[in-house]
Amino acid sequence: DVKVTQSSRYLVKRTGEKVFLECVQDMDHENMFWYRQDPGLGLRLIYFSYDVKMKEKGDIPEGYSVSREKKERFSLILESASTNQTSMYLCASSPAGDSEKLFFGSGTQLSVL
Amino acid sequence: AQKVTQAQTEISVVEKEDVTLDCVYETRDTTYYLFWYKQPPSGELVFLIRRNSFDEQNEISGRYSWNFQKSTSSFNFTITASQVVDSAVYFCALSEAWSSARQLTFGSGTQLTVLP
Numbered sequence: 001d002v003k004v005t006q007s008s009r010y011l012v013k014r015t016g017e018k019v020f021l022e023c024v025q026d027m028d029h030e031n032m033f034w035y036r037q038d039p040g041l042g043l044r045l046i047y048f049s050y051d052v053k054m055k056e057k058g059d060i061p062e063g064y065s066v067s068r069e070k071k072e073r074f075s076l077i078l079e080s081a082s083t084n085q086t087s088m089y090l091c092a093s094s095p096a097g098d099s100e101k102l103f104f105g106s107g108t109q110l111s112v113l
Numbered sequence: 114a115q116k117v118t119q120a121q122t123e124i125s126v127v128e129k130e131d132v133t134l135d136c137v138y139e140t141r142d143t144t145y146y147l148f149w150y151k152q153p154p155s156g157e158l159v160f161l162i163r164r165n166s167f168d169e170q171n172e173i174s175g176r177y178s179w180n181f182q183k184s185t186s187s188f189n190f191t192i193t194a195s196q197v198v199d200s201a202v203y204f205c206a207l208s209e210a211w212s213s214a215r216q217l218t219f220g221s222g223t224q225l226t227v228l229p
């Protein structure tokens with residue numbers, strides 16, 4: 001069974017903390033994505049990656065960075081967490097030849113206090 | 114810029130009723146792709162369907178059907194004889210062919226609740 005696994009389902013952090021959200025996929029997909037989901041706003045793309053060590057900004061990259069050192073792993077980093085980054089974070093992956101057919105993880109609900 | 118609007122925030126139906134989820138999109142591109150994803154309570158979005166802008170044929174898959182109308186920029190999703198397991202958030206999405214990343218623009222989602 002193919003999977004996208006996010007390391008934490010729920011996470012509570014303090015303002016100013018550095019936060020790492022980890023995502024691993026076992027489908028050998030080239031593309032990986034980080035979205036945030038907020039009520040009434042749907043999913044918004046933060047960053048995506050076509051390949052190892054490659055990254056591109058999505059629609060709302062401010063306050064975030066990413067790392068892709070290995071093909072199967074894509075990390076989202078909040079350098080200094082703020083309360084407006086409280087959200088559901090969804091990781092997804094897709095193959096190079098079918099990039100819009102996304103496979104999603106179960107999400108990480110991050111609360112920044 | 115592309116935009117997807119799902120005006121129905123929440124819909125509640127009784128089991129076995131038919132229900133239609135609306136999706137209206139905006140794009141300047143002549144070549145684009147439309148999608149529906151389902152997000153059950155477990156949280157993982159699941160791909161349901163993709164249509165390209167040149168294919169306006171309606172599609173049926175079991176109890177699911179999709180009505181794509183370019184004239185009204187709509188891509189509506191109908192569930193026939195709804196079941197409790199259909200309860201989920203449903204997202205419509207759009208990608209434009211020019212986008213090198215084939216980035217998806219998602220609508221805000223429609224929460225469907227099917228009551229027993």
